[in-house]
Amino acid sequence: MMNRRQLLGASAGAAALISTKAAGQTSNMGLPEAAMMDTAATQAPVRPTTGPDYNPVVTLNGWTLPFRMNNGVKEFHLVAEPVEREMAEGMTAYLWGYNGQSTGPTIEAVEGDRVRIFVTNKLPEHTSVHWHGMILPSGMDGVSGLSHPGIPPGKTYVYEFDLIKSGTFMYHPHADEMVQMAMGMMGMFVVHPKDPTFRPVDRDFLIMLNAFDIDPGTYVPRIMEMTDFNLWTWNSRIFPDIDPLVVNQGDKVRVRVGNLTMTNHPIHMHGYDFKVSCTDGGWVPEAAQWPEVSIDIPVGAMRAYDFVADHVGDWAIHCHKSHHTMNAMGHDVPTFIGVDKRQATAKIRQVQPEYMPMGTAGMADMAEMAMPLPDNTIPMMAGWGPHGPLEMGGMFSVVKVRPGIAADDYSDPGWYENPPGTQAWEWTGELPELTRRDDARTLLTDRPKSAG
Numbered sequence: 001m002m003n004r005r006q007l008l009g010a011s012a013g014a015a016a017l018i019s020t021k022a023a024g025q026t027s028n029m030g031l032p033e034a035a036m037m038d039t040a041a042t043q044a045p046v047r048p049t050t051g052p053d054y055n056p057v058v059t060l061n062g063w064t065l066p067f068r069m070n071n072g073v074k075e076f077h078l079v080a081e082p083v084e085r086e087m088a089e090g091m092t093a094y095l096w097g098y099n100g101q102s103t104g105p106t107i108e109a110v111e112g113d114r115v116r117i118f119v120t121n122k123l124p125e126h127t128s129v130h131w132h133g134m135i136l137p138s139g140m141d142g143v144s145g146l147s148h149p150g151i152p153p154g155k156t157y158v159y160e161f162d163l164i165k166s167g168t169f170m171y172h173p174h175a176d177e178m179v180q181m182a183m184g185m186m187g188m189f190v191v192h193p194k195d196p197t198f199r200p201v202d203r204d205f206l207i208m209l210n211a212f213d214i215d216p217g218t219y220v221p222r223i224m225e226m227t228d229f230n231l232w233t234w235n236s237r238i239f240p241d242i243d244p245l246v247v248n249q250g251d252k253v254r255v256r257v258g259n260l261t262m263t264n265h266p267i268h269m270h271g272y273d274f275k276v277s278c279t280d281g282g283w284v285p286e287a288a289q290w291p292e293v294s295i296d297i298p299v300g301a302m303r304a305y306d307f308v309a310d311h312v313g314d315w316a317i318h319c320h321k322s323h324h325t326m327n328a329m330g331h332d333v334p335t336f337i338g339v340d341k342r343q344a345t346a347k348i349r350q351v352q353p354e355y356m357p358m359g360t361a362g363m364a365d366m367a368e369m370a371m372p373l374p375d376n377t378i379p380m381m382a383g384w385g386p387h388g389p390l391e392m393g394g395m396f397s398v399v400k401v402r403p404g405i406a407a408d409d410y411s412d413p414g415w416y417e418n419p420p421g422t423q424a425w426e427w428t429g430e431l432p433e434l435t436r437r438d439d440a441r442t443l444l445t446d447r448p449k450s451a452g
């Protein structure tokens with residue numbers, strides 16, 4: 001979990017980086033410095049220092065790539081390279097990514113900007129970068145062999161184009177694509193509207209859905225996997241170590257979700273209804289926005305949804321495919337519900353005295369027991385809340401809505417304490433005083449005036 005100290009450290013690091021670049025500026029600038037990130041902690045949003053104002057995005061367990069201005073052009077430097085990504089405390093994967101991490105850093109710019117993106121290839125094979133959803137010249141589209149030759153190992157290519165529309169986009173290789181995406185090469189590209197009054201929000205979160213097949217006890221994804229992935233990740237991170245979405249009560253909030261896995265993911269958020277405001281095709285007109293509580297993110301697509309954070313609490317947000325809120329497991333484990341294992345248990349204990357039969361009453365016992373696991377492996381069901389084990393993994397996090405959270409403060413406020421009379425209780429024969437009253441009513445804050 002990110003804490004205040006890490007956030008402060010992150011801001012200081014970004015400031016140091018920008019100052020070295022300012023000192024190095026000349027009229028004939030070389031390659032922009034390639035910023036690197038060595039931690040999976042969520043980094044503070046980067047406020048604009050030039051051009052139109054915008055509210056910067058926050059990439060969960062990720063960061064935003066710094067840029068420099070060069071004669072009115074925003075210059076970025078991506079480095080495609082092997083990385084070590086901490087997917088959760090105690091589990092690191094050997095992936096391919098950008099600038100030290102998978103997923104790659106978020107690129108953030110403004111409609112009307114001209115961007116120049118230097119891509120250096122430090123992989124053992126050629127690569128390219130496709131700018132998913134963007135309207136740009138054909139030769140900048142990043143399809144290796146079609147738009148331009150693949151970028152050979154050791155070389156740097158330049159992509160340069162105008163950002164003619166705002167919205168939510170992605171980037172990923174279009175070269176040996178199955179391998180390079182299975183290894184974790186992908187990132188987000190957000191273009192803010194030129195008009196700062198166009199649908200502004202106070203908090204703007206980014207989640208890239210990705211998936212890996214990494215055998216327990218190993219480090220490198222099986223790149224030939226087509227459907228049976230065992231790690232369902234957000235920004236190459238798994239629960240219980242995906243950071244919470246920390247929100248101040250009353251904030252307008254946007255969550256932008258992209259999907260570069262091989263299957264669709266119905267993302268479900270508790271406690272709210274919301275409206276789909278943007279896709280990778282553009283902004284959805286207000287009159288066409290549907291109310292939802294789950295939104296299916298198709299393969300190769302992005303969806304952004306907006307809501308007003310009126311309801312305080314700890315609200316689950318997760319993929320609704322229940323196998324996607326589990327960590328590495330064998331999908332071929334037999335079902336033991338209702339099976340009488342007593343005879344087998346007695347026999348197994350003759351050779352393995354600590355043997356515990358599991359799964360005969362469901363699998364929740366998996367979450368409570370400290371099972372011996374191979375190195376570099378996270379339990380299938382994990383995470384502890386204020387009231388016990390959460391029995392979750394993979395694509396799961398918590399939206400934490402509280403009053404009095406300062407702008408740009410994304411540090412974990414801890415668990416929500418339910419006010420008296422608002423938490424499910426064990427019935428012992430009569431109703432407690434609070435709910436017996438004539439004026440008892442649900443303690444909900446005001447409904448949003450209009451989420452659109």
Ligand SMILES: [Cu+2]
Pocket residue numbers: 232264265266319320321324395
């Ligand atoms: Cu899913």
